[in-house]
Amino acid sequence: MGFFRLITGEEDIGRGPFFWGVFLLLVATFFAIPAFLTEFEAYNISFYLLNIPMALGLCLLWGYCGVLSFGQVAYFGIAGYVYGIIAGNMVGHPFGPLIGSLGGLAAAALIAGIFGYFVFYARVQNWIVPILTLVLTLLLETFLGQTAGYQWRVGAVQLGGYNGMTGIPSFQLGPMVFFGFSFFYYVLILVLICYLACRMLVNARFGKVLLAIREDPLRTEMLGYDIRFRQWLTFVLAAVLAGISGLLYVQWGNYITPTQVGLLQAALPVIWVAVGGREKLFAVLVATYALNWLNYTLASQGNQYALVIIGALLVIVMVFFPRGIIVTVADWLRQRRRQAA
Amino acid sequence: MDEVALITSVLYQFGTNAAFLLLAALGLIVILGMMNIINLAHGELMMLGAYVATMAFQQGAPFWLAVVLSFIVVGLFGALLERLIVRRFYGRELGALVVTWGISLILAQGTLLLLGPFMPAIPIPGGSFALGPYSFSAYWIALIVISVLVIVALWWLYNRTEIGLQARATMQNAAMARALGVDTGRIYMLTFSLGAGLAGMSGALMAPTTSIQPFMGQQFVAPAFITVVVGGATNVIAGALGSSLLLSLVKTPVGFWLGAFLGTVALLLAALVIIRLMPDGISAALQRRLDRSAGRS
Numbered sequence: 001m002g003f004f005r006l007i008t009g010e011e012d013i014g015r016g017p018f019f020w021g022v023f024l025l026l027v028a029t030f031f032a033i034p035a036f037l038t039e040f041e042a043y044n045i046s047f048y049l050l051n052i053p054m055a056l057g058l059c060l061l062w063g064y065c066g067v068l069s070f071g072q073v074a075y076f077g078i079a080g081y082v083y084g085i086i087a088g089n090m091v092g093h094p095f096g097p098l099i100g101s102l103g104g105l106a107a108a109a110l111i112a113g114i115f116g117y118f119v120f121y122a123r124v125q126n127w128i129v130p131i132l133t134l135v136l137t138l139l140l141e142t143f144l145g146q147t148a149g150y151q152w153r154v155g156a157v158q159l160g161g162y163n164g165m166t167g168i169p170s171f172q173l174g175p176m177v178f179f180g181f182s183f184f185y186y187v188l189i190l191v192l193i194c195y196l197a198c199r200m201l202v203n204a205r206f207g208k209v210l211l212a213i214r215e216d217p218l219r220t221e222m223l224g225y226d227i228r229f230r231q232w233l234t235f236v237l238a239a240v241l242a243g244i245s246g247l248l249y250v251q252w253g254n255y256i257t258p259t260q261v262g263l264l265q266a267a268l269p270v271i272w273v274a275v276g277g278r279e280k281l282f283a284v285l286v287a288t289y290a291l292n293w294l295n296y297t298l299a300s301q302g303n304q305y306a307l308v309i310i311g312a313l314l315v316i317v318m319v320f321f322p323r324g325i326i327v328t329v330a331d332w333l334r335q336r337r338r339q340a341a
Numbered sequence: 342m343d344e345v346a347l348i349t350s351v352l353y354q355f356g357t358n359a360a361f362l363l364l365a366a367l368g369l370i371v372i373l374g375m376m377n378i379i380n381l382a383h384g385e386l387m388m389l390g391a392y393v394a395t396m397a398f399q400q401g402a403p404f405w406l407a408v409v410l411s412f413i414v415v416g417l418f419g420a421l422l423e424r425l426i427v428r429r430f431y432g433r434e435l436g437a438l439v440v441t442w443g444i445s446l447i448l449a450q451g452t453l454l455l456l457g458p459f460m461p462a463i464p465i466p467g468g469s470f471a472l473g474p475y476s477f478s479a480y481w482i483a484l485i486v487i488s489v490l491v492i493v494a495l496w497w498l499y500n501r502t503e504i505g506l507q508a509r510a511t512m513q514n515a516a517m518a519r520a521l522g523v524d525t526g527r528i529y530m531l532t533f534s535l536g537a538g539l540a541g542m543s544g545a546l547m548a549p550t551t552s553i554q555p556f557m558g559q560q561f562v563a564p565a566f567i568t569v570v571v572g573g574a575t576n577v578i579a580g581a582l583g584s585s586l587l588l589s590l591v592k593t594p595v596g597f598w599l600g601a602f603l604g605t606v607a608l609l610l611a612a613l614v615i616i617r618l619m620p621d622g623i624s625a626a627l628q629r630r631l632d633r634s635a636g637r638s
Contacts, residue, residue, distance in 0.1 A: 068435045070442070118613040122620045127379045127434050131566045134381075135609055138563050142602055263559060267446060274439055307450035314443030318436055319429060 007196065009203025011064075011211070013282040013330050030188055034181045042184040043252075048292040049187050050248035053194040055272045055288040056281060057241030062270075063278030064202055065234045066126070066214035071133025072242040072269045074140050077261035078111055079104035079243030080250040081144070081159070084168040088157035097172045097251070105243045112239030113232070120232045137266050144258035164257030171251040178251070187248055194241060198281050210234060242269075264307060268295070271310055275317050277324020287326055346473025354597060357481045359589035360488040364547065365561045366568035367491065367581055368540030373569060374577035375512050375532040377434060378427065381441040383565060384558025385448035386537050390415045390544030391553050392452065395460050404466050404549075411545035412538045419537020423530050431529070445558070453555040460553040484546060491539070496578055508532060563605055567612045573622015580624030587615070587623065 008015050014023065033042055054072050062068045083097075083104035090096030115136065119129055148161025159165060171178040171186065178186045201207050212220040213227050221227050250256050259265065268291075276287025298306050321328050369383045380386075390411035397407035422444065430437035467479035499505040510518040511528045519525050551557060568588060572580030591611040596604030619626045 062435070066435075068438065115613070118617050122617045124616050124620050127373075127377075127438060128570050128616065130435070130438055131379065131570055132609070132612070135563045135566055135612075138559065139606055139609060142605075146602065264446075267442060270439060270442070305450075305454070307446050308454070311443045311446030311450065315426065315440055315447070318440040318443065319426060322433075322436060 003200075006200040006203045009199075011202040011207055012199050013280045013327070027192065031185075034184065039180045042181055044296070046184045046187045046248075046252055047296065048289050049191050050252055051245050051269075051272070051292055052191045052285055052288050053248075054242040054245035054269055055276075055284050056194055056198045057238035058269045058273045059276075059278055059281055059284040060198060060202070060210075060241075061234055061238040062273060063280070063284075064207065064214060065210045065231060066217075067231055067235065068126075068130045068270075069133040069235070069238065070130045070266050070270060071137040072238065073261045073265045074133070074137040075108040075112055075239040075242040076246035076249070076265075077140060077144070077256070077258075079108040079246035080168075080256045080260065081165065082107040083247050083250055084165045084256060085154045085157050087169045088165075088167070089155040091156075091169060094172065094174045097169055100169075101171070101247050104247050105240055108239045108243035108246070109236050112236045116232045116235040120228045120235065123228065134266065137261055138263065141258045141261045141263075144261065160257075162258055164255055164259075165250075166255045168250045168254045168256065170254065171247075183252065187252075190244065190248070194244065195281065195285055198241075202281065206230070264310075267310065267314070271314050271317075273324075274314060275325055277327025277330075279323065280327050280330070283324055283326035283330065287324070343473055346475055349472055350475040350477075351593070353475075353477055353482070355589050355593045356485045358592050358596070359585045360481070360485045361547075362564055362568045362585035362588055362592075363488045363492070363581055364484070364543040365565040366572070366585065367488075367495075367543060368536040368538070369565055370569050370572055370574070370577055370581045371495070371539060372533055372536035374574040374580070375508060376431065376529055377574065378430065378437045378533075379434070379441070379569075380427075380533075380536065381438055382422075382445035382448060383540050384561045385445040385452075386415055386419065386540035386558075387544030387547070387561055388452065388555065388558040389418065389448065390541030391548040391551075391557065392456065392460065393541065394545035394548050395463055395553055398463050399461070404463070407463075408542055408545040412542040415541025415544070416534045416538025418541075420530055420534040422537070423533035427533060428526075428529070449555050449558060456555070458554055462553060463549045465549045480549065487546065492578060492582060499578070504528075504531065564608065567608045571612050571615050571622055573619070573624040575621060575625040575628045577624075579627045580622055583623040583627060588612075 008020075014020070030045075033045065037045075054076055058069065058072050081104075083100040085100075086103045087097045087100030090099065093099075115132075119132060144159065145162050147159035148163065150158075152159040152161070157165065171183070176182070202210070209220065209225050209230060212223075212225070213230060217227050246256075249260070272288040272291050273284050275291060276285070277283035295306065295310075298309065317325060365387070368386065369380060372378055372380050393411040393414045394404075394407040397410050398404060402410065426440060426444065427437065430440060465478065465480045467483060469476050469478045471477070497505075499509060507518065507523045508528050508531075510521070510523055511525045515525050518528075547561075551560070568581070568584050571588060572584035574580065588608055588611060591607050592604045595607040616622070
């Protein structure tokens with residue numbers, strides 16, 4: 001019963017049977033995709049899905065906790081590169097990729113933990129976190145960009161400078177290697193777990209305190225909650241979620257380049273979250289999927305206007321739909337249904 | 342003689358680093374201090390300044406005129422941005438951050454589409470001279486002098502003019518200033534325009550020292566924002582000056598021995614440590630000390 005209440009709690013869009021009916025139908029459709037789409041198309045859909053954990057992490061951090069980060073791609077990149085190094089050195093070992101995945105997530109959490117300690121325990125002002133995370137991202141890109149050459153080699157793996165790291169092993173559990181349809185299912189299940197876990201988290205006691213911190217940090221602190229620790233923990237959690245996306249990305253494409261932690265990539269999670277509506281997890285989930293599809297379609301046509309379009313989208317949403325497009329639409333729908341009833 | 346040359350060289354390095362940080366951050370810190378808005382399009386405004394200066398220079402304008410022109414053109418552009426977009430985000434810090442980031446993406450990519458990936462460089466004005474084994478660029482020394490002059494001019498503007506008085510009143514308590522008849526909307530527009538103009542001017546001044554391309558703004562993002570974070574927003578001039586001098590103290594030796602990239606990494610680490618000790622930046626710490634000594638006397 002407790003589980004049920006957490007899952008349908010009030011801190012996200014959709015609580016009634018109508019929402020859950022549509023949701024289950026959607027999930028069922030996704031699970032049935034291999035029956036009517038080719039392996040290539042399922043592979044593309046895996047790509048639209050795999051960014052969702054990173055977006056959910058930013059949604060928790062920005063929408064629920066009131067801390068904005070421009071540097072989620074840094075943790076995405078750290079997890080991806082560390083996975084590449086560990087798994088690339090353990091080729092042939094049946095559990096190498098699993099160890100690599102855990103290592104990648106641990107590295108992302110560690111860096112976020114150290115960085116977050118300085119930022120949150122100093123109680124800096126609101127605007128400093130996004131700035132410093134952006135700087136961290138830019139530095140990481142610069143660092144990775146100059147790792148071309150033979151001296152930048154960890155065991156058998158070359159970091160590769162701007163050409164990136166290639167030949168990263170796919171995910172594997174014992175004898176089972178994940179690619180094609182099995183990789184699609186792996187991504188789909190992982191994303192579902194991330195979403196439902198986030199949803200439970202925001203409806204649990206911890207989530208309520210996060211909302212209180214967002215609304216009034218001082219008052220929350222006066223009520224006896226250690227806001228520094230909670231902000232720090234949310235920051236690390238968001239980094240781990242970004243790390244999951246990073247892992248899925250390198251397991252999907254088997255390569256990663258420093259561009260993945262560059263300025264344009266850093267802008268993307270912020271846009272997914274802002275366009276969907278930062279205060280609702282489900283809105284962010286839908287927006288991330290839709291915008292990834294849009295971005296992939298634009299980019300695959302070699303569209304040089306991609307950055308301008310993305311920038312303009314950001315400005316338009318922030319000026320006209322400050323709460324996000326999907327949240328605005330959902331509110332409008334609910335009002336109409338209420339009036340009809 | 343050699344010791345004199347070495348000391349001069351170290352001082353020169355220190356001065357150029359501080360001048361670079363100061364020029365890169367000045368427009369940003371003016372806007373932040375007054376309006377509590379972080380302008381993430383700052384690097385792109387510097388890029389626009391560099392483009393304006395380069396184009397003017399190619400039309401035959403002398404370099405100083407090109408710099409003045411960039412100040413004016415980018416300042417006007419800033420006023421336009423403030424009226425159209427930024428105005429809607431007063432009091433919403435994070436919203437302002439995101440929207441100015443969107444503007445910066447449009448500006449950088451738009452410049453690339455309109456003007457192409459490269460602009461011919463401006464030659465560095467002035468020559469260089471040698472002292473012992475070290476050589477010094479006259480232009481960078483001029484930049485150090487110019488940054489000092491700009492700080493003096495800002496101090497004069499804030500402390501000796503009617504507009505400056507109104508601006509400080511608005512900064513301290515906007516509602517009260519409005520009640521006393523200060524047109525705070527106009528003050529905000531002027532401030533944003535001034536900040537943008539300073540960014541454009543800095544971009545023009547830096548133009549001869551770097552390659553001019555649409556994404557050149559990115560290279561200023563890290564140093565400028567670190568300087569602002571360390572400086573804080575309590576007192577614009579003290580913050581900019583204090584933090585650029587302090588950070589230069591960190592960057593000069595690291596950059597000298599370990600290279601430019603690690604110099605920037607050292608900046609970030611120094612910033613993390615400094616904000617751990619002084620969360621509101623150097624300017625707040627300085628201001629507290631000033632207030633305390635004023636109270637004692």
